Amino acid sequence: MISPRVIVAGVGTMGAAACAHIARRGADVIGLERFSIGHTFGSHSGQSRAYRLAYYEHPDYVPLLRRARELWMDINERTGREVFCPVGGVYLAPHGADFVRIAHEAADTTYGQPAMTVEGLHVHIALCDTLSHNL
Numbered sequence: 001m002i003s004p005r006v007i008v009a010g011v012g013t014m015g016a017a018a019c020a021h022i023a024r025r026g027a028d029v030i031g032l033e034r035f036s037i038g039h040t041f042g043s044h045s046g047q048s049r050a051y052r053l054a055y056y057e058h059p060d061y062v063p064l065l066r067r068a069r070e071l072w073m074d075i076n077e078r079t080g081r082e083v084f085c086p087v088g089g090v091y092l093a094p095h096g097a098d099f100v101r102i103a104h105e106a107a108d109t110t111y112g113q114p115a116m117t118v119e120g121l122h123v124h125i126a127l128c129d130t131l132s133h134n135l
Contacts, residue, residue: 004030011037013044017071052089053113056099059106062113095119 072084
């Protein structure tokens with residue numbers, strides 16, 4: 001029996017990804033899961049997840065999110081399945097809200113991730129234009 005050098009507790013989305021990356025680097029790894037694989041008790045369950053590069057919490061997350069996006073796209077390519085389907089996003093907030101300003105700065109100013117700020121009736125026009133280019 002092989003004794004793993006790494007044990008990952010929980011093999012939901014993050015644990016399974018950790019196991020895969022550790023194994024690809026040549027280490028013996030085992031993932032332990034309390035429930036059955038694909039259970040509905042974790043944050044990974046359901047039909048979709050929000051993923052964003054305009055990250056309000058702190059701009060230091062943006063490089064990590066970009067790398068995560070690359071890894072998700074790699075999974076799409078290696079499996080031939082679209083498990084990650086990137087789409088646009090919209091933040092709505094009162095005029096001048098710090099939330100929007102900080103998210104915009106983190107994405108656009110700090111890391112060059114395209115972001116735009118629109119107000120009033122222009123929201124409808126910008127959203128329709130963005131959606132029509134991404135469908």
